[in-house]
Amino acid sequence: MKPNYNAMSSAALMHQRSSTSKWKTLLRYPLMLVGSVLFLALILFVAAGPYLVPNDPLLIQMSERLRPASWEYPLGTDHLGRCIFSRLASGAQMTLSLAGIVITATIFIGVPIGLLTGYVGGRLDTFIMRVVDGVGALPEIIVAIAVSGFLGPSITNLLIAIIAVKWIEYVRLVRSIILLEREKEYMEAARAAGFGTWHMIRRQLLPHIVSPVIVLASLDIGKIILIVSSLSYLGLGAQPPTPEWGAMLNDGRPYFQTIPQLMIYPGLCIMIVVMSCNLIGDGLRQLLDVRNK
Amino acid sequence: MLNIVKERLLQLGIVLFFLSLFTFTLMKLAPGDPVFTILRADEVAATSADEEALRKELGLDQPVYIQYLRWMYSIMQFDFGNSLINGKPVVQDILERLPATLELAAGSLTVMLVISIPLGIVAAKYEGKWIDHVSNVLALLGASIPAFWLGLMLIYGFSYKLGWLPTMGMGSAVHLILPSITLGFGLAAIYARMLRAGLLEVLAQDYIRTARARGIGEWRIMYKHALRAALIPIMTVFGSSAGSILAGSVIIETLFSWPGLGDMAIEAIFKRDYPVIQAYVMISGTMIVMVNLLIDISYTWIDPRVRYVKERII
Numbered sequence: 001m002k003p004n005y006n007a008m009s010s011a012a013l014m015h016q017r018s019s020t021s022k023w024k025t026l027l028r029y030p031l032m033l034v035g036s037v038l039f040l041a042l043i044l045f046v047a048a049g050p051y052l053v054p055n056d057p058l059l060i061q062m063s064e065r066l067r068p069a070s071w072e073y074p075l076g077t078d079h080l081g082r083c084i085f086s087r088l089a090s091g092a093q094m095t096l097s098l099a100g101i102v103i104t105a106t107i108f109i110g111v112p113i114g115l116l117t118g119y120v121g122g123r124l125d126t127f128i129m130r131v132v133d134g135v136g137a138l139p140e141i142i143v144a145i146a147v148s149g150f151l152g153p154s155i156t157n158l159l160i161a162i163i164a165v166k167w168i169e170y171v172r173l174v175r176s177i178i179l180l181e182r183e184k185e186y187m188e189a190a191r192a193a194g195f196g197t198w199h200m201i202r203r204q205l206l207p208h209i210v211s212p213v214i215v216l217a218s219l220d221i222g223k224i225i226l227i228v229s230s231l232s233y234l235g236l237g238a239q240p241p242t243p244e245w246g247a248m249l250n251d252g253r254p255y256f257q258t259i260p261q262l263m264i265y266p267g268l269c270i271m272i273v274v275m276s277c278n279l280i281g282d283g284l285r286q287l288l289d290v291r292n293k
Numbered sequence: 294m295l296n297i298v299k300e301r302l303l304q305l306g307i308v309l310f311f312l313s314l315f316t317f318t319l320m321k322l323a324p325g326d327p328v329f330t331i332l333r334a335d336e337v338a339a340t341s342a343d344e345e346a347l348r349k350e351l352g353l354d355q356p357v358y359i360q361y362l363r364w365m366y367s368i369m370q371f372d373f374g375n376s377l378i379n380g381k382p383v384v385q386d387i388l389e390r391l392p393a394t395l396e397l398a399a400g401s402l403t404v405m406l407v408i409s410i411p412l413g414i415v416a417a418k419y420e421g422k423w424i425d426h427v428s429n430v431l432a433l434l435g436a437s438i439p440a441f442w443l444g445l446m447l448i449y450g451f452s453y454k455l456g457w458l459p460t461m462g463m464g465s466a467v468h469l470i471l472p473s474i475t476l477g478f479g480l481a482a483i484y485a486r487m488l489r490a491g492l493l494e495v496l497a498q499d500y501i502r503t504a505r506a507r508g509i510g511e512w513r514i515m516y517k518h519a520l521r522a523a524l525i526p527i528m529t530v531f532g533s534s535a536g537s538i539l540a541g542s543v544i545i546e547t548l549f550s551w552p553g554l555g556d557m558a559i560e561a562i563f564k565r566d567y568p569v570i571q572a573y574v575m576i577s578g579t580m581i582v583m584v585n586l587l588i589d590i591s592y593t594w595i596d597p598r599v600r601y602v603k604e605r606i607i
Contacts, residue, residue: 130304130307131311133304133307133308134307134308134310134311134312135311137308137312137536137578137581137582137585138312138536138578138581139536139537139539139540139581140540141540141541141543141544142536142539142540142543142574142577142578142581143315145543145558145559145562145570145573145574146315146316146319146570146574147319148562149319149558149561149562149567149570149573149574150319150320150322150323150567150570151319151322151323151324152324153562153563222436222437226439229439230439230440230441230544233439233441233544234441234543234544234547234559235559235563236559236562246439246441249441249442249445256445256448256449257449257453260449263442263445263446263449264446267439267442267445267446270439270442271437271438271439271442274436274437274438274439275433275434275436275437278433278436278437279433
């Protein structure tokens with residue numbers, strides 16, 4: 001049989017049209033653009049870090065302590081003579097990779113469990129949802145206090161604590177979508193066609209959850225960055241001399257009154273990054289048309 | 294109604310069971326043998342017989358599940374043991390610190406209400422106008438500013454530079470201002486946006502149009518009709534704020550040297566005072582779950598519609 005080129009090209013055209021319209025819609029969300037640009041700038045900053053950073057972020061020079069901004073030290077130096085700009089730059093890398101680890105782990109734990117419990121249902125679902133309700137009742141910070149309280153404060157323990165709480169949001173989200181989709185006719189048709197559970201989950205259900213999970217994840221990245229930096233500020237996360245933004249704020253606390261920029265810059269960095277994540281998340285929600293939970 | 298209460302109580306039991314299991318497991322995983330910790334604290338050379346005796350006394354020679362049951366039994370009687378640092382019963386410490394945390398929570402709730410309700414109403418009333426944009430920007434800031442940094446900036450501005458407010462500590466009502474704003478601001482921003490969205494939804498309903506047609510004033514419609522209807526769905530989210538306030542108070546209390554539970558917990562972590570940590574986790578966890586439960590039940594009771602809608606799906 002001759003392939004129907006007409007249909008194909010019109011399909012291609014439609015695809016093209018829909019993708020250009022997506023780009024146009026993107027322009028209608030200027031705030032999201034702002035967020036994306038900020039975030040891209042951050043990623044570039046991190047990628048170019050080693051070449052951009054003028055000084056060793058860990059190098060202690062007591063003779064150079066608390067210097068004002070200069071060509072050599074763009075934002076001045078801290079109480080141990082370390083270059084603040086260099087520390088902020090490597091802090092960006094730290095912050096992004098920590099948030100990346102947490103979000104990847106929570107998605108890889110939460111999404112499969114949500115798919116499974118929503119699709120299989122029954123006793124398994126009841127059991128898993130009990131666990132989810134049980135874990136979900138506690139805020140991350142309380143769990144983090146428990147974990148670092150007993151196992152000692154460290155960044156690994158902090159990440160474990162956050163992941164241990166965060167995954168349940170994804171189970172809830174994915175499960176609620178699956179429960180809606182499960183009863184639809186196309187699912188029945190696929191079942192009637194004799195497809196197995198694996199196929200049903202992967203080919204029929206997975207596409208429906210991609211957009212909502214992306215939206216939730218983009219909003220969560222901001223929250224994770226806030227939690228990690230807050231707990232690092234308390235001394236429960238990244239330990240000195242690691243250049244993490246929250247830990248830098250903790251470090252600079254005694255010099256706050258005299259040299260406020262020790263505190264202002266890391267805080268601004270956190271705020272800008274979290275804000276760009278929130279803007280992207282809100283924009284994506286409208287763009288991908290994910291209804292507000 | 295009764296079924297919902299029963300279901301929620303069952304859930305409460307399960308949550309508390311998880312919480313206790315979690316805390317107990319972590320306690321067991323904690324580095325250091327409690328027997329040696331106690332013996333070393335006495336600073337006398339201990340023989341292995343002493344060690345054996347103490348192990349027996351603490352019940353550590355029993356199987357783990359017996360230890361867990363014993364531990365649960367004493368917890369149920371509010372016996373969390375003594376602090377390893379000051380030797381006082383932990384419960385006593387907690388009861389001393391609890392009022393400070395409650396005061397801070399009340400302060401931040403006040404800040405939240407005082408900002409969010411007027412801002413939400415005005416933003417809905419003047420949808421799309423500059424005040425609406427202001428509330429939008431505030432919401433974005435509230436979700437993006439790290440609370441501890443906001444607190445530091447407030448201290449810098451209002452205490453160091455202007456000298457209007459005390460830097461830290463607890464005492465007069467003035468001491469409460471900065472910590473309450475720091476803790477309440479993020480919540481205020483969220484709730485103002487939620488109230489705005491709720492009001493806009495209600496204001497688009499037919500009965501509001503009817504009220505307008507009857508010549509009832511705009512502000513009267515807002516207060517008498519729209520606000521009431523819009524506040525109910527917000528209450529459903531209110532429960533989760535109990536958790537955020539308690540969790541946030543850990544950071545704010547440390548920042549402002551506020552002598553509450555959170556400050557105590559952070560201190561205990563650095564001193565490895567395990568009994569205090571376990572008590573903090575158990576008690577704050579229980580408090581959060583209880584408040585959630587009470588709010589859940591109360592709005593189900595206030596709004597009969599919720600009873601029918603409330604399925605197990607989210």
